[in-house]
Amino acid sequence: IVQARNLEMTYRNGDVETYALRGVDIEIQKGEMVAVMGPSGCGKTTLLNCLSGIDQATGGEINIEGTNLVDMNDNQKTKYRAENMGFIFQTFNLLPVLTSIENVELPLLVSGTDTKTARNKAQAALEAVGLGEYGHHKPAQLSGGQRQRVTVARSLVNEPYIVWADEPTGALDSETANEVMSLMTNLNKNQGLTILLVTHNREVAELSNRIINMKDGVISSEEIIN
Amino acid sequence: IVQARNLEMTYRNGDVETYALRGVDIEIQKGEMVAVMGPSGCGKTTLLNCLSGIDQATGGEINIEGTNLVDMNDNQKTKYRAENMGFIFQTFNLLPVLTSIENVELPLLVSGTDTKTARNKAQAALEAVGLGEYGHHKPAQLSGGQRQRVTVARSLVNEPYIVWADEPTGALDSETANEVMSLMTNLNKNQGLTILLVTHNREVAELSNRIINMKDGVISSEEIIN
Numbered sequence: 015i016v017q018a019r020n021l022e023m024t025y026r027n028g029d030v031e032t033y034a035l036r037g038v039d040i041e042i043q044k045g046e047m048v049a050v051m052g053p054s055g056c057g058k059t060t061l062l063n064c065l066s067g068i069d070q071a072t073g074g075e076i077n078i079e080g081t082n083l084v085d086m087n088d089n090q091k092t093k094y095r096a097e098n099m100g101f102i103f104q105t106f107n108l109l110p111v112l113t114s115i116e117n118v119e120l121p122l123l124v125s126g127t128d129t130k131t132a133r134n135k136a137q138a139a140l141e142a143v144g145l146g147e148y149g150h151h152k153p154a155q156l157s158g159g160q161r162q163r164v165t166v167a168r169s170l171v172n173e174p175y176i177v178w179a180d181e182p183t184g185a186l187d188s189e190t191a192n193e194v195m196s197l198m199t200n201l202n203k204n205q206g207l208t209i210l211l212v213t214h215n216r217e218v219a220e221l222s223n224r225i226i227n228m229k230d231g232v233i234s235s236e237e238i239i240n
Numbered sequence: 241i242v243q244a245r246n247l248e249m250t251y252r253n254g255d256v257e258t259y260a261l262r263g264v265d266i267e268i269q270k271g272e273m274v275a276v277m278g279p280s281g282c283g284k285t286t287l288l289n290c291l292s293g294i295d296q297a298t299g300g301e302i303n304i305e306g307t308n309l310v311d312m313n314d315n316q317k318t319k320y321r322a323e324n325m326g327f328i329f330q331t332f333n334l335l336p337v338l339t340s341i342e343n344v345e346l347p348l349l350v351s352g353t354d355t356k357t358a359r360n361k362a363q364a365a366l367e368a369v370g371l372g373e374y375g376h377h378k379p380a381q382l383s384g385g386q387r388q389r390v391t392v393a394r395s396l397v398n399e400p401y402i403v404w405a406d407e408p409t410g411a412l413d414s415e416t417a418n419e420v421m422s423l424m425t426n427l428n429k430n431q432g433l434t435i436l437l438v439t440h441n442r443e444v445a446e447l448s449n450r451i452i453n454m455k456d457g458v459i460s461s462e463e464i465i466n
């Protein structure tokens with residue numbers, strides 16, 4: 015479902031070049047849950063952003079089955095992503111001026127769902143991450159882990175076929191992290207949701223089918239788990 | 241060195257009240273390293289912010305030895321904190337318009353250090369967290385874990401007597417987390433740096449002298465480690 019060959023990402027700042035990705039090949043099957051681990055700065059977020067189309071790789075090619083993201087204009091891309099993909103960013107990216115329920119229903123409204131259904135689905139998604147009572151809090155009125163969970167809820171609310179998750183449990187205590195991960199693994203097992211997840215947490219990574227280890231912009235090893 | 245009795249924090253949003261702290265007593269000795277753990281939303285960040293003076297508790301009293309933060313105006317408070325305290329916020333709080341070395345040297349400049357010494361000390365602090373080559377990257381040009389490490393460097397650069405650390409290793413892989421924690425424990429053991437650290441990571445918490453467990457706005461238990 016996701017295929018990339020020889021991915022490269024070079025950042026240029028003045029005359030300084032940073033080689034964030036140095037030739038990465040990756041293939042993710044439909045319905046797979048793949049974890050990506052590696053030291054701070056090795057290129058995990060860069061890889062996720064290139065594969066999901068958030069950033070443009072400076073070299074190599076990416077193929078996401080059934081999509082011509084390349085041929086779409088910005089509005090079409092935004093609508094396509096809202097309908098088909100879920101995003102959990104490493105720095106959660108909630109809109110500070112909206113309440114958490116408004117943040118969660120956003121992908122539904124963008125993809126054309128009526129307001130009543132959107133509101134109900136958003137409430138259910140918040141309840142699924144233990145935040146049913148916090149719908150009217152704005153991000154500034156939430157704890158770090160609560161904001162992270164709102165981002166998780168938002169990524170799943172539109173029943174996407176793939177979720178790109180950059181450290182979805184980094185701000186959570188182990189019990190809450192387990193709740194969030196069982197939510198995601200259930201969707202993976204029961205609904206075939208494809209998940210690419212970056213994590214520093216070995217226990218979370220071992221819930222996946224396969225762990226990809228990165229180091230200095232390349233894949234250093236792969237482990238089959240399930 | 242830090243003493244608080246019956247701390248309360250109630251947030252009012254319209255007619256909704258959230259009881260974030262419901263009567264917390266805490267005492268931290270000079271030179272102690274104390275960890276605070278507990279589920280997402282239980283009040284750890286709120287406690288840290290009240291004790292360090294970032295926020296004003298709605299009830300109870302706080303005494304920080306040798307300081308009359310209460311009698312200072314805003315400018316004096318800012319200078320006092322820059323000279324005496326280090327802060328690692330849960331959402332790192334680097335200034336996006338400054339490079340990482342400019343971010344790190346800020347507390348030194350605020351407390352009156354000359355620019356040459358400030359620059360040298362900031363560079364040394366960045367090297368201590370493995371980011372000696374990243375001084376001229378701005379926060380947007382850093383990975384999540386790199387930004388967190390820049391915040392750690394900034395909190396220690398002014399040789400404070402106390403560091404308030406809200407999840408200092410949440411965005412780090414285990415190896416990098418160990419490097420950051422040995423930096424902090426060395427300062428604690430060799431220079432008597434007092435540390436109050438909030439963490440979800442049990443291994444990190446067990447490096448401290450004492451673990452305080454919180455639940456629903458109160459302290460539920462304490463464990464003596466060392």
Ligand SMILES: Nc1ncnc2c1ncn2[C@@H]1O[C@H](COP(=O)(O)OP(=O)(O)OP(=O)(O)O)[C@@H](O)[C@H]1O
Nearest residue numbers: 155157158159251258260280281282283284285286
């Ligand atoms: N401005 C606010 N208005 C209303 N409620 C708030 C506000 N700020 C925080 N809260 C609530 O206070 C409670 C405690 O928040 P706090 O940030 O201290 O939790 P925490 O223990 O640090 O959690 P985490 O581990 O997720 O970071 C949470 O339920 C949160 O929703």
Ligand SMILES: Nc1ncnc2c1ncn2[C@@H]1O[C@H](COP(=O)(O)OP(=O)(O)OP(=O)(O)O)[C@@H](O)[C@H]1O
Nearest residue numbers: 025032034054055056057058059060381383384385
């Ligand atoms: N805009 C940029 N300009 C220059 N270098 C950048 C830029 N963005 C990222 N980098 C660098 O690219 C490298 C990879 O960054 P990336 O965010 O992918 O790391 P990561 O593996 O996600 O790390 P972490 O675990 O800390 O989140 C880092 O060394 C970072 O400093």
Ligand SMILES: [Mg+2]
Nearest residue numbers: 059104383384
């Ligand atoms: Mg990252």
Ligand SMILES: [Mg+2]
Nearest residue numbers: 157158285330
């Ligand atoms: Mg917190």
